Amino acid sequence: MVKTVYDKIWDNHLVYPGNDKDPSLIYIDRHFIHEVTSPQAFDGLRINNRKVRKPNLTFATVDHNVPTTNRSLPLVDEISSLQIKSLQKNCQDFGITLFDINDQNQGIVHVIGPELGLTLPGTTIVCGDSHTSTHGAFGALAFGIGTSEVEHVLATQCLWMKKAKNFEIILNSNSKKDLAVSAKDVILSIIKNIGTSGGSGSVIEYRGSFISNLSMEKRMTICNMSIEAGARAGLVSPDDVTFEYLREKKYTPKNESFERLLDNWTDLKPDASAKYDKSFTLNVDGLVPQVTWGTNPAMTIDVTSTIPNPDEYAKGDEEEKKSAIRALKYMDLTPGLPITDIPVDRVFIGSCTNARLEDLIEASIIVKDKKISPNVKAMVVPGSQQVKLSAEKLGLDKIFMDAGFEWRESGCSMCLGMNPDILLPGERCASTSNRNFEGRQGTGGRTHLVSPVMAAAAAIAGKFVDVREWI
Amino acid sequence: MEPFKYLKSKPVPLDIVNVDTDQIIPKQFLKLLGKTGYGKYLFYNWRYNKDGNVDSNFVINLPEFAGREILLTREYFGIGSSREHAVWALKDFGFKVILGASFADIFYNNCFKNGVLAIMLDKDKIDDIFSSKTDRDIEVDLPNQTVKIDSDTHKFEIDSTLKHHLLEGIDEISTTLKYENQIRNYELNNFQ
Numbered sequence A: 001m002v003k004t005v006y007d008k009i010w011d012n013h014l015v016y017p018g019n020d021k022d023p024s025l026i027y028i029d030r031h032f033i034h035e036v037t038s039p040q041a042f043d044g045l046r047i048n049n050r051k052v053r054k055p056n057l058t059f060a061t062v063d064h065n066v067p068t069t070n071r072s073l074p075l076v077d078e079i080s081s082l083q084i085k086s087l088q089k090n091c092q093d094f095g096i097t098l099f100d101i102n103d104q105n106q107g108i109v110h111v112i113g114p115e116l117g118l119t120l121p122g123t124t125i126v127c128g129d130s131h132t133s134t135h136g137a138f139g140a141l142a143f144g145i146g147t148s149e150v151e152h153v154l155a156t157q158c159l160w161m162k163k164a165k166n167f168e169i170i171l172n173s174n175s176k177k178d179l180a181v182s183a184k185d186v187i188l189s190i191i192k193n194i195g196t197s198g199g200s201g202s203v204i205e206y207r208g209s210f211i212s213n214l215s216m217e218k219r220m221t222i223c224n225m226s227i228e229a230g231a232r233a234g235l236v237s238p239d240d241v242t243f244e245y246l247r248e249k250k251y252t253p254k255n256e257s258f259e260r261l262l263d264n265w266t267d268l269k270p271d272a273s274a275k276y277d278k279s280f281t282l283n284v285d286g287l288v289p290q291v292t293w294g295t296n297p298a299m300t301i302d303v304t305s306t307i308p309n310p311d312e313y314a315k316g317d318e319e320e321k322k323s324a325i326r327a328l329k330y331m332d333l334t335p336g337l338p339i340t341d342i343p344v345d346r347v348f349i350g351s352c353t354n355a356r357l358e359d360l361i362e363a364s365i366i367v368k369d370k371k372i373s374p375n376v377k378a379m380v381v382p383g384s385q386q387v388k389l390s391a392e393k394l395g396l397d398k399i400f401m402d403a404g405f406e407w408r409e410s411g412c413s414m415c416l417g418m419n420p421d422i423l424l425p426g427e428r429c430a431s432t433s434n435r436n437f438e439g440r441q442g443t444g445g446r447t448h449l450v451s452p453v454m455a456a457a458a459a460i461a462g463k464f465v466d467v468r469e470w471i
Numbered sequence B: 001m002e003p004f005k006y007l008k009s010k011p012v013p014l015d016i017v018n019v020d021t022d023q024i025i026p027k028q029f030l031k032l033l034g035k036t037g038y039g040k041y042l043f044y045n046w047r048y049n050k051d052g053n054v055d056s057n058f059v060i061n062l063p064e065f066a067g068r069e070i071l072l073t074r075e076y077f078g079i080g081s082s083r084e085h086a087v088w089a090l091k092d093f094g095f096k097v098i099l100g101a102s103f104a105d106i107f108y109n110n111c112f113k114n115g116v117l118a119i120m121l122d123k124d125k126i127d128d129i130f131s132s133k134t135d136r137d138i139e140v141d142l143p144n145q146t147v148k149i150d151s152d153t154h155k156f157e158i159d160s161t162l163k164h165h166l167l168e169g170i171d172e173i174s175t176t177l178k179y180e181n182q183i184r185n186y187e188l189n190n191f192q
């Protein structure tokens, strides 16, 4: 039988096969947990007197709640502190490795998995967090789960699942790398085209010349937002770029073990005539920077455009029209307004979508020797302590701080604002994160999703600009 | 988990598409350590005005809808964050059935783990209920997989395992632990 990459990984992990009606039991190779979606799972284990089946396959960190300011001080927020303490206790009681708040490997779970070599090709990876799709960049089947499933994986190392559909997204490009238009613009453009439910019920496989030439960090940005296109997971077939990235990472098997793995990994390509249930092709050349204007990630538009009117956006769909009207009201925007006339109050460079070293390097190129607008408060929150350290070695912290940015400790921060980093009601933010839902970054806050270079330029100009003019 | 078989209730019509889990339960309420007590925060930013007072126009707050156990929704309910707190909040508030045209995958799964039945019907049937039947009793019959309103009976699809778990109120982990041999074999074959 000819197979896609997803088919291959699926078949390799069948513990008990299902059928069209019944789910299959799938083995899980790697389980990541964090402080917010795991406490109730451990409670469940305790109540039923159950153990963690394979504690060595689960890794934990604290990221969602942690303050990004000075960590030598005690936590101000008692409840956050309680969640962090309960994760510490749970990891200790059940023998799970934890990258704790002051660990040099602490960071956003989807940033640290890859950088520690815990994310490997051909594996199944889950986490109680929807952006687990990020790890698909390594040719893994990686998806988010709910807390009951976290408990299920802890207890059994397996999950019941129905096989999803195969969806190929082909990204073509003939031109060479472009600083102004990046992975973030590509994934926003895909979501704009296929909609927030375009990938529903599917696992997306990203293919094509654009993907092959992309670095691992940028592949992660694309796979990360597969969930915003409604897909359960997104993946890229692993290649030399993947293997070289992994070779020297902390937890990657070394020497002969690595060479043996390589043999298996090189097989993780779609068979020549593999069939996909759905296909979408995008020519990336000619793409311009993207900016979201509404309250879901499909409400995206070219930076050169104006705010659409609801009819134009909805294309005849009454429900979508209502939702566009609602979004415009929430965002306090009127149709016809040029994107580049929209002022911003805040700029957030961070999150599991865009807070890796390359993202920070690119943003720093825009920021270097400039000052942020006096009307803007801007911050950079590196995705992990390792990213932070590497960036500091390159002097990026200085570039950002000289320009007026705050330089913070790693964590999810204002991506979802569970810690003190939040937007105030009415504040408008250029954000490199992945969700622009109502209130996502703070009640009443208004989020525009953009790439790191676009966010950096908005901080300097005090409004959105077409960053191509700056490069 | 409590078993679920039948339910008769009028629906609460939430006429919004693409309702994301950030709206169902905003992040500031994800800091509890248990599974209950979330009902009062359900749809928090829509139910309460900025000054903290109840928004008397929001559908969940309308007195005539109090006590209804079916939430009627449209397309793509539960998109976004995987937080199971969204289901805990709906359940804690009193909803036992979520009836809609489509659901986000993770949210859909989370419902069943908590004894909440998520039912998908065709969009035109959902449109019809919204337009003329929000004050009719809806009879949900899980064994027969039907939703009955007046004389209309609609069949719905459900995975047989999910159905079984819900009907019997079974905890999924105990089912899976019966596959110990298969799991052990898999581990023996794949890890040296």
Ligand code: SF4
Residues within 6 Å of the ligand: A063, A064, A108, A109, A110, A129, A131, A351, A352, A353, A411, A412, A415, A416, A433, A434
């Ligand atoms: S950075 Fe944002 S999207 Fe990523 S894991 Fe944290 S909260 Fe979720």
